Amino acid sequence: MASSDFARLPGFRDFAPDEMALRRHVFGAWGRVARRYAFRQYDGPPLEPLELYVEKSGEEIVGQLYAFTDRGGREVAMRPEMTPSLARILAERSRAMPKPIRWFSTPQLFRYERQQRGRLREHFQWNVDIVGEAGVSADAEVLAVALDGLRELGLGPDDVRARVSDRRLLAAILDGLGVSPDDHVAAFGVIDKVERQPRERSLERLTDEAGMSSAAAETLLSLLEEGDIDDVRTTFGDHPAVGEALDGFEAYLGLLDALGFGAFIDFDLRIVRGLAYYTGIVFEVFDARGELRAVCGGGRYDRLLELVGGQPLPAVGFGMGDVVLTELLRDLDRLPDVAPGVDYFIAIIGDDLRPRALDLARQLRDAGSSVAYPLKSQAVRKQFKAAENEGAKRVIVMAPDEVERGEAVVRDMESGWERTVSLDRLVGALEGE
Ligand code: HAM
Numbered sequence: 440m441a442s443s444d445f446a447r448l449p450g451f452r453d454f455a456p457d458e459m460a461l462r463r464h465v466f467g468a469w470g471r472v473a474r475r476y477a478f479r480q481y482d483g484p485p486l487e488p489l490e491l492y493v494e495k496s497g498e499e500i501v502g503q504l505y506a507f508t509d510r511g512g513r514e515v516a517m518r519p520e521m522t523p524s525l526a527r528i529l530a531e532r533s534r535a536m537p538k539p540i541r542w543f544s545t546p547q548l549f550r551y552e553r554q555q556r557g558r559l560r561e562h563f564q565w566n567v568d569i570v571g572e573a574g575v576s577a578d579a580e581v582l583a584v585a586l587d588g589l590r591e592l593g594l595g596p597d598d599v600r601a602r603v604s605d606r607r608l609l610a611a612i613l614d615g616l617g618v619s620p621d622d623h624v625a626a627f628g629v630i631d632k633v634e635r636q637p638r639e640r641s642l643e644r645l646t647d648e649a650g651m652s653s654a655a656a657e658t659l660l661s662l663l664e665e666g667d668i669d670d671v672r673t674t675f676g677d678h679p680a681v682g683e684a685l686d687g688f689e690a691y692l693g694l695l696d697a698l699g700f701g702a703f704i705d706f707d708l709r710i711v712r713g714l715a716y717y718t719g720i721v722f723e724v725f726d727a728r729g730e731l732r733a734v735c736g737g738g739r740y741d742r743l744l745e746l747v748g749g750q751p752l753p754a755v756g757f758g759m760g761d762v763v764l765t766e767l768l769r770d771l772d773r774l775p776d777v778a779p780g781v782d783y784f785i786a787i788i789g790d791d792l793r794p795r796a797l798d799l800a801r802q803l804r805d806a807g808s809s810v811a812y813p814l815k816s817q818a819v820r821k822q823f824k825a826a827e828n829e830g831a832k833r834v835i836v837m838a839p840d841e842v843e844r845g846e847a848v849v850r851d852m853e854s855g856w857e858r859t860v861s862l863d864r865l866v867g868a869l870e871g872e
Pocket of ligand 1: 519520521522550552557558559560561562564566567568714732733734735736737738755756757758759760761762763764
């Protein structure tokens with residue numbers, strides 16, 4: 440069998456220690472920020488009933504499912520996103536829980552995507568959701584968590600932008616433009632693609648698929664391209680649903696300002712989100728240079744819990760993917776140095792001293808330090824090379840003459856400074872520094 444028969448599947452990743460250290464760096468920031476905002480961690484199974492995703496997630500994700508029939512004849516799917524699982528978990532238990540529910544998770548998700556930069560077939564996603572609060576304060580809180588997570592990793596408003604919109608506002612605008620409610624889904628579909636298709640094609644699709652007049656389609660496209668909140672108010676101010684949606688939206692922006700994230704936010708009606716369940720404010724966070732896919736996406740989904748058989752509860756949340764985020768951090772040179780680093784390397788000169796060296800290693804490890812030593816007899820030069828490879832901060836040299844006197848030489852690898860320390864007091868003396 441050729442070795443390539445065992446190659447990793449396309450779109451999947453191995454995490455050798457360096458990559459694993461970066462993953463831990465990102466997960467560490469996510470966990471710290473979630474806790475600062477009083478979210479509690481949960482998880483669910485990676486395999487779910489296929490039905491959980493059909494209709495609820497929308498065509499795009501359903502077309503990318505890893506789905507199969509299990510040995511018991513059940514139709515199952517690897518989870519492509521966490522939100523339906525969250526809805527399912529809460530459908531079973533939310534009645535007895537105090538609201539709002541603030542939960543976060545970092546699941547590994549699976550989507551059979553066409554491979555391109557930032558898209559893999561497996562990724563980790565930070566999910567943060569508030570369930571049981573319908574007001575915009577919950578919408579502001581979750582976007583603040585997302586942006587603080589990025590800030591924790593060293594990204595500011597010059598690096599990432601949150602593009603925010605509201606599906607209710609967009610629906611009210613469509614209504615103001617005479618689009619029948621039956622055609623809203625089709626119009627949303629075209630709007631979702633506006634940035635990725637030529638303007639002429641968008642105009643054509645808005646008239647063909649959403650039944651809009653050319654004039655209405657033109658007004659809509661201009662608003663999408665450069666409209667700010669004032670333009671929307673001027674054009675549709677008299678429409679009560681637009682006015683109501685705008686008031687809520689402005690309150691939301693005010694809260695984000697108060698939370699310290701105003702500088703990250705851009706109003707952008709082109710953000711509708713591909714997933715089927717969103718019902719209100721929606722957002723996506725992108726790199727400011729616009730080179731990568733979205734780092735994060737989310738919004739309000741007030742009907743999903745009911746759809747999976749739970750009590751009707753309003754909900755809002757987001758998912759932030761590790762793939763795009765790590766690429767962005769790498770592009771901006773904000774990833775930490777992940778070179779290994781042990782506290783001590785014990786160099787053993789002469790195998791007779793090995794038991795003494797191992798005893799010292801045990802004492803240092805018991806005191807909480809990380810310690811490595813050569814697993815076989817080696818020349819001193821090689822041992823110092825190994826210490827360097829381990830990123831050792833100090834090398835303790837166990838040599839016959841010194842050990843005979845009850846001492847060892849300790850070298851600080853950064854400064855090169857050496858001193859002789861009594862073996863009896865070595866652990867206490869070094870640990871105390
Ligand atoms: P989503 O927009 O499908 O939302 O995914 C959120 C983020 O996950 C994306 O912005 C992207 O960074 C990352 N992502 C998605 N697919 C891939 C992929 N194939 N490869 C790499 N990264 C990917 C959701 O999944 C919603 N369930 C989020 C949510 C939570 N809404 C409310 N609560």
